[in-house]
Amino acid sequence: MDVDATEAQLQVRFVTKQEQYAVPDSPYAIQSNVQTADLNTLVNALLKEADGSVKTVEFDFLVCGELLCSPLGDHLQEKGVSTEQTLEVEYLERFPAPSPQDCLMHDDWVSAVQAHGNWILSGSYDNSLHIWTTKGQHKLAIPGHTSPIKAVSWVSVNGDQAVFASGSHDQSAMLWVWNVSNNSVDCVVTCRGHEKGVESLSVSADASRLATGSWDTNICLWSASLSDEDNVPAKKRSKSDRGQDHGNTREPLTTLKGHREAVSGVQWMDYNTVLSSGWDHLLKIWDCELNGIKQEIAGNKAFFDVDWSPLSNAMITASADRHVRLYDPRSQESIVKTTFTSHTGWVQSVRWSKTRDTLFLSAGCDGQVKLWETRSPRTPLYELSGHEDKVLCCDWSVPSLLVSGSCDNTLRIFKAKTALNA
Structure with a gap:
C-alpha cells in the first residue's frame, strides 16, 4: 500500500447473514486504523438510526475471511489487500464469554x-x-x-x-x-x-x-x-x-x-x-x-x-x-x-x-x-x-x-x- 495504513481512509460496506442486524449496504468512509471496538460503535449507531434500537449488540468482524483482531489497516496490509477499493466487512453477533x-x-x-x-x-x-x-x-x-x-x-x-x-x-x-x-x-x-x-x-x-x-x-x-x-x-x-x-x-x-x-x-x-x-x-x-x-x-x-x-x-x-x-x-x-x-x-x-x-x-x-x-x-x-x-x-x-x-x-x-x- 502506498499510503500509511494509520492515515488512510477506507470505503467499507457492512454485510451480515443475520438479517435482524442488517444495516443499509451503502459504503461508509472510515479511518484505516479503526479496530473492532470502533466498528462495533459504528454498526450499533447505524442500527439505532435504522430502527430506533437501543439494545447494544457485541459484534465480531470478518475481513478477508478472518476475524479482525488488529487495526483494520494492519490486517489489510498483512493480507495484501488494496485500500483503494470498497471493502466488504461481514459482521456477526459475538459468542459471549463463558x-x-x-x-x-x-x-x-x-x-x-x-x-x-x-x-x-x-x-x-x-x-x-x-x-x-x-x-x-x-x-x-x-x-x-x-x-x-x-x-x-x-x-x-x-x-x-x-x-x-x-x-x-x-x-x-x-x-x-x-x-x-x-x-x-x-x-x-x-x-x-x-x-x-x-x-x-x-x-x-x-x-x-x-x-x-x-x-x-x-x-x-x-x-x-x-x-x-x-x-x-x-x-x-x-x-x-x-x-x-x-x-x-x-x-x-x-x-x-x-x-x-x-x-x-x-x-x-x-x-x-x-x-x-x-x-x-x-x-x-x-x-x-x-x-x-x-x-x-x-x-x-x-x-x-x-x-x-x-x-x-x-x-x-x-x-x-x-x-x-x-x-x-x-x-x-x-x-x-x-x-x-x-x-x-x-x-x-x-x-x-x-x-x-x-x-x-x-x-x-x-x-x-x-x-x-x-x-x-x-x-x-x-x-x-x-x-x-x-x-x-x-x-x-x-x-x-x-x-x-x-x-x-x-x-x-x-x-x-x-x-x-x-
Whole structure:
C-alpha cells in the first residue's frame, strides 16, 4: 500500500447473514486504523438510526475471511489487500464469554470427561469413575478399573437407565448401567482384547458399537449391546477365568491394525467409518466393513487427540508441537486448512462445538483451556482460566457447558449462553 495504513481512509460496506442486524449496504468512509471496538460503535449507531434500537449488540468482524483482531489497516496490509477499493466487512453477533460455574474436586488427576443432558461423567488417575450433576452435585464414585481411566463416553440415557463406557490403562473397556432412581451402577460387560492400556474410546451414533484405541497400536471394535445374545464373538467366562473382570467378558468384533505407536484418539465419522490419531504422527480414516484404511494423513509431530465435526466435515487435532490444526480430508489441495497458534505447551485435547460449526475447545499442558473461532487462527476468542496444572481433557457435548479436567485434581465447568442467532 502506498499510503500509511494509520492515515488512510477506507470505503467499507457492512454485510451480515443475520438479517435482524442488517444495516443499509451503502459504503461508509472510515479511518484505516479503526479496530473492532470502533466498528462495533459504528454498526450499533447505524442500527439505532435504522430502527430506533437501543439494545447494544457485541459484534465480531470478518475481513478477508478472518476475524479482525488488529487495526483494520494492519490486517489489510498483512493480507495484501488494496485500500483503494470498497471493502466488504461481514459482521456477526459475538459468542459471549463463558462464565465459570463450578470446580469439582477429585482425589487424583482428572483425565477423561463427557457431559450428557443433566449429567457429567469423569474418569480419574485414582482408577475411579464419577457421576455429577451439571450443577456440580456429586452422585456416585465408581470403582472397578485397576489402573488410571483415560476415556469415558455416554452410550445412551433413556429415562431411569443410563449406559456409559470407560477405557483404562488396565487394558480393558467396560460397559456400565446406572439406575438413576436407585443411584446404583453395575458393570455388565468387560471388553478384553488389547495388550496394553486403552487410551481412547468412542461410541457410534446409533450406540451399537464401541471403538477403542490403545498403546498396543491397535483399534478394537466392540458391540455395545448389553446382551451377549446379540454378540458374536462374546463369551461368559467363569470367575476363575475372568480374574478381576466384571459382568460378561467380551472379545472384539474386529481389530484394526496399522498405527505404529499409541492410538491417542478415535471417533466414529459414520456407521462404517472411524477416524484415529496416533503418536506415530498419523491420522487414519478406516473402513470398518473392509477393515482397511481409506485415507492416511501425515503430520510432523505426535498427535494426542482428534475430533471431527459433522457440521463442518472438518477435523481438528491436538499435537506435541503446541499447535491445533484444522484438516479438511476432502480437500484436493492442502489438507491442512488452518493452524491455531497460542498454546505454549503440548495440546492434549480438542473438542468441536456440537451446534456451531466454527467453534471448538482446546486444552493443553500449559494449563490453558481455549475457546476458538476457526476464522481467528492466532487469537482465541476466550481463555477459560482457573486450572493450576496441565489440562488433560475437555468436553463440549452439551452446548451450554464447557468442561475440562486437569492434573490439579479438578473438573472445571464453564457456562455458555446458547440463545444466539447463529
